[in-house]
Amino acid sequence: MNSDLLSGASGAATYTGLDRRRIYRLVEDGHLPVVRKGRRMFFRKSELDCAFRASGQA
Numbered sequence: 678m679n680s681d682l683l684s685g686a687s688g689a690a691t692y693t694g695l696d697r698r699r700i701y702r703l704v705e706d707g708h709l710p711v712v713r714k715g716r717r718m719f720f721r722k723s724e725l726d727c728a729f730r731a732s733g734q735a
Contacts, residue, residue, distance in 0.1 A: 683720040693725060708732070 683689050689709070690697040703709040710724040 681721050681723055683722060683725075685718055689718075689720045689725060692720075692722060693729065 683692055686697045686700040686704075689695075689700045693700070695703075700709065704711050704718065709720070709728055712719045712721075
């Protein structure tokens with residue numbers, strides 16, 4: 678399960694190929710699933726894959 682986790686917007690940006698600011702915007706707009714622990718954000722690769730597949734962008 679740990680191999681499915683990405684830490685921070687930088688990790689999600691690297692994984693998706695998007696800019697870090699774009700990741701923040703997608704999270705803010707509710708388009709990307711995120712788990713917040715304090716000020717830190719964590720993403721699941723499987724949920725990112727699913728979110729982009731559903732939007733037709735992957």
